[in-house]
Amino acid sequence: MRVGTDITSRLSDTVQPELGRIPMFIYSDPDVYQLELERIFGRAWLFVAHESELPAAGDFVVREMGEQSVIVGRGDDATVRVFLNSCRHRGMRLACEDFGSVEMWRCPYHGFSYGSKGEFLGTFIGAPYEHVAYPGGLDREALHLIEARVGTYRGLIFATWDDDAQPLEEFLGNVRWYLDLLFGRAEMEVVGVPQKWVIPCGWKLPAENFAADAYHTATAHAFLARLGMVDSVAFGRDGYHVDPGNGHGLGIGVHDDAGSYYPAELQAEYASRLDPAQLKMLGRVKNLHGNVFPNMSFLQPNFIEVDGRRVSGIMLRAWQPAGPGRVQVYSWHLVERNGPDWWKRLGRRMYVQTFGMSGMFDQDDTENWEAQTRNATTSLTRRDEVMLHYAMGLDGGPPIADFPGPGDVYDGKFSEAAGRTFYRTWLDLLLEEPQ
């Protein structure tokens, strides 16, 4: 059943999320990866940018959807659009920088130019020759840039190539209630630009880690307790594990101290944007991590003391696939636009020191993901399938009944329920033939 077996048969035979069994080959298999590009990144809603990165008409950032370069731009009508970063004439990249601001996209190859709504304008530099080169004229409609469907939620911009995809709000579903706690509680803004780097690992490993792995913190990040920065490793357990459905997943760490850890100056803005149950939950949050399927992760790290004050700096991540065992990481830091200066300054420092590329937490995670990916390639040629263990929580209690937020919510963060749903969603998409 192994070598030479059709990839979809092997997947349907061996990926058993409900039994807590996942075969190791899926971390790095090139055939699986090709299917993922086509059937997940080719049609799912994908996070591409935050609205604060595009404050003015003409502003753009260059991002990826799967391996495809896209332009996320704010048009002269203030609408955000997403275009394939590719000229309709010969496929040359139109935007060759990380971000910028332009009035039109002009291809550096033959001058084919496009307005901010993606409309073909003409071949500008060569304009005097255009009627000579094309005496019959150019079909302007046919030369419109290839455009993705765009949706936004709480400032988060998503795009999909699938015109028939369910509406973004429906796809996000229950995870919206929790995204509100991080991205909807106040007017949020990206600080500067994302850090960008490459990790030699499959994209699913970091995604599932953020969705459903609270258990690793006690070991992978043991230095926290070792250096006395937290009282015990219990910070990884106290709280809730949430399986919101649709492949998303998250964990919420809570405290029972009197009062909120968040700045008093922001309480009024929080109260105006969150419903009372969300506001009450935010007051108890001391960390919150999760993943929006397939590859957008978010984190409010555990509050720690920086320069004498208790702070936490929000992180947003995109794990962009760049090959079967390669990810380009985008890591953004966001903060409340109306937050007090100390909160912004120390929150940024906390983010950089704990979870940026140099972050004391992040370092150890990357080591794990790389070595897992390397090991997975050995399972490509073994005759017997190497099955991995995803069963945490299968023998635990049912979801709790009285939690204020939606989805299946488990008491205590030690569960892999959302990880199993991640792989169920992933498998269903891979096995679904394109229309």
Next chain:
Amino acid sequence: MKLQVAAGSPPEVRVAVADFLVYEAELLDDRRFEDWLELFTPDITYEAPIRVTRKAPHPTIVDDISFFDENLHSLTLRVRRLRTDVAWAEDPPSHTRRFVTNIRTRPAEVEEELEVRSSLMLFRSRGDLGAYDLIVGDRHDRLRAVDGELRIARRRILFDQSSLGTKNLGVFL
């Protein structure tokens, strides 16, 4: 020789600065992190802003956010972490070699201080298959003479990649 002195710093100063930076690289490559911390003044700021790819003439450095945003306290914490038995990313340690070149020294506006710019190439190898990463950057240091010894009062590292090709920054530069 007069022209050279007018344009920069006297040869003996330049030699002292070069020796100092090479000594610092030796401490890091030999993992003598506690000795390395001794090279900083108490008010050290150690930062690495983000390099971006932009069309000319736009600046290619963004300062609003960074890869490092450190003071002596946080650098000390990072070193203490490396000395635990759970600093997985650097245990076993990377094999590193730092090459410091293109050292340029000029007096700072403050007496007893120097502006020093250097190129750093860090070779980092972990594991097998002959794999290695190169981390290359432009360093801008402010050195201060403290009781006759050079100390680092400010370091700014500008990486020469807008997407870094090493899996983490578990190493000092």
